[in-house]
Amino acid sequence: MNYSTQMDAAKKGIVTKEIEIVAKKEKMKVEELMELISEGKVVIPANKNHKSLDPEGIGQGLRTKINVNLGISKDCNDVQKEIEKAKIAVKMKSEAIMDLSCYGKTQEFRQELVSISPAMIGTVPMYDAVGFYEKELSNISAKELLNVIERHAKDGVDFMTIHAGINQETAKVFKRNPRLTNIVSRGGALMFAWMNLNNKENPFYEYFDDILDICEKYDVTISLGDALRPGSIADSTDASQIKELMVLGELTKRAWERNVQVMIEGPGHMALNEIQANMLLEKKLCHGAPFYVLGPVVTDIAPGYDHITGAIGGAIAASTGADFLCYVTPAEHLRLPDLEDMKEGIIATKIAAHAADIAKGIKGARDWDNKMSEARQKLDWDTMFDLAIDSEKARIYRADSNPEDEKTCTMCGKMCAIRNTNKVLDNKNINILREDD
Incomplete structure (x- = not known):
C-alpha cells in the first residue's frame, strides 16, 4: 500500500520503518503508537528527503524531546561555527535542531545541516525570505513566500514553523488589547508587518491549503507558530495569545484532513502558576496535538541565566502536557549563543525534560x-x-x-x-x- 505521510500510513495500518524505530525507542507497542499518530497526538517529523535521519516521535506518552536553535545572522555570519554547533548538539543527543538563519543565501548551510544530521531539522521559512529574494519584506509576494516553504521542503527539512495563526482577525484582537512587550516572535513580527504594509491577509493563512499540498508531498510536519506568544510574564494568557491558539486549533483540523502532521508552538514568558492551565488550554483547543514550548521563561529579570528560568518552566510545562522543549541558553535576550552557551542550554533543557518524564511516568525514565x-x-x-x-x-x-x-x-x-x-x-x-x- 502507498502512503503520503506518517499519519496517512498510520491511518491505513502501514508500519513504516520510522514507526517501527520510534516504537522500539519508546518501549511502546507499534499498534498503540500508530493509533496515537492517526489521531494526531503523536508526530514523527521525517521528510522523505532527509536520508540521514534517525527518527523520533513527539507527543502523548513519549519521552519529552528537546530542540536546539542555531543559524547565521548578519552580525554573526560564520557557517562553520554553526555546523560545529550542530555536530555538538547531535553528540549531546539533542533530538532536533532548528536552523533559524536569517541572513544571506542560507540554502547551502541548510542542505549541509540536513545531510549530516541524524536529528530532525526544523526551519522558519519567514526568516529566510528577505535574504532568499534580496528584497525588502513589503516587496515579497504571497507566491514568493510559499515558494520559500517549498524550497525548504525539497531540501529535506522535517518540520517548519508556519506563522498562519496571525490573520487579520487575530491582528485586530492584538491591536485592541495593548501589551507591555507587543510582538516578540521574530517571524510573527515580520508577518504582522507584511500584512500591514501590503494591507492583505496573511498568505500562510489565506493559502494554507497550498502549504498543505507541499507538506503532504514531502511529509513535512507543520509546527504552527505562536506569532503572539507572550514576551513578558505581564502578557501571558491574554486575549491575543488565546485568540491565535483558537485559530491554530482550526488549522490543525484542516491539516489532519490532509494527513499532514501538526505540532503547536507555545509560550514564551509565563508565571509559574499559569503554566499548567496553558498546557490544558492547548490540548483542548488544539485537539491533543503535540505542544512545543520555548521555556516557558518564568521570570523576566535574569538575563545571563535564562537557561535556568527556562528549565524551571520547561519542567513544569512538560510534566503537565508539553511534549517538546525548545532550549533556552544563558545568551537569551543578549546575543547569538556561542558554543558554551549552547552546551549549557542543552544540559539545562535535558534536565527539565527528564525531570518531567519521571513525573509523567514515562516507561524507563x-x-x-x-x-x-x-x-x-x-x-x-x-x-x-x-x-x-x-x-x-x-x-x-x-x-x-x-x-x-x-x-x-x-x-x-x-x-x-x-x-x-x-x-x-x-x-x-x-x-x-x-x-x-
Whole structure:
C-alpha cells in the first residue's frame, strides 16, 4: 500500500520503518503508537528527503524531546561555527535542531545541516525570505513566500514553523488589547508587518491549503507558530495569545484532513502558576496535538541565566502536557549563543525534560536515576561519571578537589554518610580520626 505521510500510513495500518524505530525507542507497542499518530497526538517529523535521519516521535506518552536553535545572522555570519554547533548538539543527543538563519543565501548551510544530521531539522521559512529574494519584506509576494516553504521542503527539512495563526482577525484582537512587550516572535513580527504594509491577509493563512499540498508531498510536519506568544510574564494568557491558539486549533483540523502532521508552538514568558492551565488550554483547543514550548521563561529579570528560568518552566510545562522543549541558553535576550552557551542550554533543557518524564511516568525514565543512586550507594565513582548527564563536567569537578579518602569527596571526607553507614552495616569501625585497619 502507498502512503503520503506518517499519519496517512498510520491511518491505513502501514508500519513504516520510522514507526517501527520510534516504537522500539519508546518501549511502546507499534499498534498503540500508530493509533496515537492517526489521531494526531503523536508526530514523527521525517521528510522523505532527509536520508540521514534517525527518527523520533513527539507527543502523548513519549519521552519529552528537546530542540536546539542555531543559524547565521548578519552580525554573526560564520557557517562553520554553526555546523560545529550542530555536530555538538547531535553528540549531546539533542533530538532536533532548528536552523533559524536569517541572513544571506542560507540554502547551502541548510542542505549541509540536513545531510549530516541524524536529528530532525526544523526551519522558519519567514526568516529566510528577505535574504532568499534580496528584497525588502513589503516587496515579497504571497507566491514568493510559499515558494520559500517549498524550497525548504525539497531540501529535506522535517518540520517548519508556519506563522498562519496571525490573520487579520487575530491582528485586530492584538491591536485592541495593548501589551507591555507587543510582538516578540521574530517571524510573527515580520508577518504582522507584511500584512500591514501590503494591507492583505496573511498568505500562510489565506493559502494554507497550498502549504498543505507541499507538506503532504514531502511529509513535512507543520509546527504552527505562536506569532503572539507572550514576551513578558505581564502578557501571558491574554486575549491575543488565546485568540491565535483558537485559530491554530482550526488549522490543525484542516491539516489532519490532509494527513499532514501538526505540532503547536507555545509560550514564551509565563508565571509559574499559569503554566499548567496553558498546557490544558492547548490540548483542548488544539485537539491533543503535540505542544512545543520555548521555556516557558518564568521570570523576566535574569538575563545571563535564562537557561535556568527556562528549565524551571520547561519542567513544569512538560510534566503537565508539553511534549517538546525548545532550549533556552544563558545568551537569551543578549546575543547569538556561542558554543558554551549552547552546551549549557542543552544540559539545562535535558534536565527539565527528564525531570518531567519521571513525573509523567514515562516507561524507563526512573531507571537512569535508580542506577545512579545504586552507584552512589556503592561509592562507585566511575559508574556515577558514566551515568551523569554531563560526564565531562562531573569528572572535572571530582578531579579538581582530591579527598583524603578516595572513596569520599572533599565536602564530607570521612564523615560521608554513605561511607559510614555502609561500614556500620558491614560491622566495621568507621575510623574518622585515624587510618582504617
